[in-house]
Amino acid sequence: MGAPAAQPTTGPAVLSEDGFARLLERLHNEGYEVLGPTVGDQAIVHGAVTEVDDLPRGWGDEQAPGHYRLVRRDDEAYFGFAVGPSSAKRTLFPARQPLWTAESRDDANFEIIETERPQRRFAFFGLRPCEVAAIAVQDRVLLHGVVPDEVYTANRSDVLLIAVECGAPAATCFCRSMGTGPGMESGADLILTELLDGDHRFLVRAGTRAGEELLEHLEHTEATEEDLAARREVLASAVARLERQLDTTDIHGLLMGNLDHPRWDAIAERCLACANCTLVCPTCFCTTVEDRTDLAGTWASRERRWDSCFSLEFTHTGPASVRNSTRSRYRQWLTHKLATWIDQFDTSGCVGCGRCITWCPVGIDLTEEVDVIRRTSEDKVAPWPMVPSPLQEG
Amino acid sequence: MTLGIGRPTVAVWKFASCDGCQLSLLSAEDELLAIAGEIEIAYFLEATREVKEGPYDISLVEGSITTPADAERIREVRSISTTLITIGACATAGGIQALRNFGDVETFRSLVYARPEYVDTLADSTAIAEHVPVDLELRGCPIETSQLVEVINAILAGRKPVTPTHSVCVECKLRGNLCVAVAHGTPCLGPVTQAGCNARCPAFDRGCYGCFGPAESPNSASLATWLEEEFEVDHPDLVRLFRSFNADAPAFRRESRRHEPEEVAT
Numbered sequence: 001m002g003a004p005a006a007q008p009t010t011g012p013a014v015l016s017e018d019g020f021a022r023l024l025e026r027l028h029n030e031g032y033e034v035l036g037p038t039v040g041d042q043a044i045v046h047g048a049v050t051e052v053d054d055l056p057r058g059w060g061d062e063q064a065p066g067h068y069r070l071v072r073r074d075d076e077a078y079f080g081f082a083v084g085p086s087s088a089k090r091t092l093f094p095a096r097q098p099l100w101t102a103e104s105r106d107d108a109n110f111e112i113i114e115t116e117r118p119q120r121r122f123a124f125f126g127l128r129p130c131e132v133a134a135i136a137v138q139d140r141v142l143l144h145g146v147v148p149d150e151v152y153t154a155n156r157s158d159v160l161l162i163a164v165e166c167g168a169p170a171a172t173c174f175c176r177s178m179g180t181g182p183g184m185e186s187g188a189d190l191i192l193t194e195l196l197d198g199d200h201r202f203l204v205r206a207g208t209r210a211g212e213e214l215l216e217h218l219e220h221t222e223a224t225e226e227d228l229a230a231r232r233e234v235l236a237s238a239v240a241r242l243e244r245q246l247d248t249t250d251i252h253g254l255l256m257g258n259l260d261h262p263r264w265d266a267i268a269e270r271c272l273a274c275a276n277c278t279l280v281c282p283t284c285f286c287t288t289v290e291d292r293t294d295l296a297g298t299w300a301s302r303e304r305r306w307d308s309c310f311s312l313e314f315t316h317t318g319p320a321s322v323r324n325s326t327r328s329r330y331r332q333w334l335t336h337k338l339a340t341w342i343d344q345f346d347t348s349g350c351v352g353c354g355r356c357i358t359w360c361p362v363g364i365d366l367t368e369e370v371d372v373i374r375r376t377s378e379d380k381v382a383p384w385p386m387v388p389s390p391l392q393e394g
Numbered sequence: 395m396t397l398g399i400g401r402p403t404v405a406v407w408k409f410a411s412c413d414g415c416q417l418s419l420l421s422a423e424d425e426l427l428a429i430a431g432e433i434e435i436a437y438f439l440e441a442t443r444e445v446k447e448g449p450y451d452i453s454l455v456e457g458s459i460t461t462p463a464d465a466e467r468i469r470e471v472r473s474i475s476t477t478l479i480t481i482g483a484c485a486t487a488g489g490i491q492a493l494r495n496f497g498d499v500e501t502f503r504s505l506v507y508a509r510p511e512y513v514d515t516l517a518d519s520t521a522i523a524e525h526v527p528v529d530l531e532l533r534g535c536p537i538e539t540s541q542l543v544e545v546i547n548a549i550l551a552g553r554k555p556v557t558p559t560h561s562v563c564v565e566c567k568l569r570g571n572l573c574v575a576v577a578h579g580t581p582c583l584g585p586v587t588q589a590g591c592n593a594r595c596p597a598f599d600r601g602c603y604g605c606f607g608p609a610e611s612p613n614s615a616s617l618a619t620w621l622e623e624e625f626e627v628d629h630p631d632l633v634r635l636f637r638s639f640n641a642d643a644p645a646f647r648r649e650s651r652r653h654e655p656e657e658v659a660t
Contacts, residue, residue, distance in 0.1 A: 041572045066624065068577045085572065095568045272613045274585035275560060279567035293551040295428040305568060311560040312610040326611055361575050361585045362620040
């Protein structure tokens with residue numbers, strides 16, 4: 001996926017349930033570690049998927065600000081749920097990543113031992129369009145920046161993306177506002193749509209030559225006009241269920257022109273600065289490093305781990321914190337995610353997956369906060385100069 | 395090879411406490427012999443009767459100040475210690491015995507003891523830092539052995555110890571715990587509690603009890619309001635939630651006070 005992929009030439013196909021199971025088999029046979037949605041501890045989380053029975057068949061979810069429950073569906077859908085708390089980030093940009101160790105044998109000189117990064121093949125199975133979009137955002141930051149991230153680049157080098165369009169958005173989703181869903185036309189190797197009307201089947205479109213090759217090896221039929229209509233129906237019903245919106249019109253100017261809006265104070269009254277929103281966000285990438293030593297002083301290690309702009313220590317620059325208040329830290333997060341991210345990476349940092357809304361322990365909803373700022377500050381919206389990013393290539 | 399301060403002398407002191415934090419040092423089984431090799435245990439009555447005279451490079455102080463004599467003794471400890479590290483909820487916040495701070499110690503004394511006049515006690519149980527300057531606090535009830543070993547390691551190497559002050563939520567997310575508050579509806583103090591336990595209770599589907607006390611910027615009022623409105627936790631339970639091992643830590647004290655019945659609140 002790193003280089004522009006060759007375009008596929010075949011049209012939409014249909015996989016039966018059996019063909020769908022064989023797709024999974026084929027991925028395993030080709031040596032991929034297949035990661036997809038599984039029923040974890042009362043939530044749908046990314047896990048190892050070895051056979052179709054590992055998928056959360058018949059399970060759905062109920063999401064609201066600060067609220068998530070697994071619920072039983074009244075059908076046998078494999079993908080009848082919205083995104084859970086985990087994402088591909090946990091695999092491609094791990095929460096803890098050893099960087100190196102150092103050992104001393106003669107009391108004076110340390111030898112640095114780089115952490116080995118074994119070559120792994122990952123197939124992400126059943127990604128929602130918003131999750132594919134999130135990987136594309138992380139690619140821009142961590143793969144295509146001037147200084148590619150070594151860990152991410154290694155994990156991303158042999159990855160297959162099998163997406164499933166979303167027929168079950170949650171109440172916290174707003175993908176349509178961010179242009180990332182519920183359907184998708186490209187960006188994954190295979191794009192599936194689960195069709196539950198009539199025979200349980202999957203509409204499949206290849207997004208890359210790799211996806212096309214995969215499809216060629218599976219028994220499939222050509223999609224009929226009826227299948228394509230069924231897909232349109234799935235997406236239309238998903239769109240109709242999307243409750244939330246984020247108006248992104250001149251959002252950069254809106255937020256950067258309102259850095260002193262009183263709403264930031266109101267948010268800080270509620271915000272716990274606990275960092276949950278950033279840690280469930282599929283694009284947030286802030287880290288810190290932790291150094292360890294042993295008692296004898298002959299061994300040391302450096303590990304990188306997820307951190308957050310909400311943590312006070314993270315904002316220490318020199319002798320003190322540059323963002324001492326929760327107000328300033330929330331404002332930093334939101335303005336970066338929705339506005340200055342565009343300066344840096346030519347894309348919004350938000351894909352509208354709604355994780356930060358669901359997993360906020362006090363249900364803070366960024367779509368509501370932006371809306372309030374927009375409604376109460378129309379005359380204050382000032383164009384803010386967009387700064388071309390020195391980090392972007394090309 | 396040591397990069398820091400050579401083989402430092404260490405003293406371990408006990409004030410009003412259960413000894414659990416001192417035991418945490420003794421239960422560092424894998425590292426104990428190595429620790430004993432790198433530091434000189436100069437005063438540690440829980441472990442040995444052998445006492446070396448001060449001053450000491452490092453003093454580990456367990457327990458809170460509850461008597462006039464201890465208020466004096468901690469000053470002496472400070473004066474003979476280069477680095478003073480408080481260990482555990484008693485030393486850092488007054489401990490569970492700081493529940494007395496919310497009641498009337500005279501009443502307790504007259505009801506509990508046959509000869510109350512023998513008991514010389516202060517009205518409040520207070521943290522060590524309210525009496526003398528403290529160089530580093532290790533939170534927890536009890537402290538985490540691994541954090542204590544990390545601090546000793548860091549001192550020996552002359553580096554900053556890894557003892558984050560962010561919320562327990564960060565540890566939950568790092569280890570991949572599902573959020574018990576959002577997904578199970580379990581009241582949890584994790585968002586306002588300092589990390590250090592590696593999110594032990596949420597890993598076992600329990601809400602955080604707040605053993606490590608308030609995190610760096612705890613918004614306990616917002617969390618309590620949410621628990622009251624969305625989880626239907628009533629005021630007496632909110633008082634109990636915030637009033638445990640770290641009852642007298644300012645952020646938790648303010649919050650439990652806020653949910654007391656009007657006539658009792660002071």
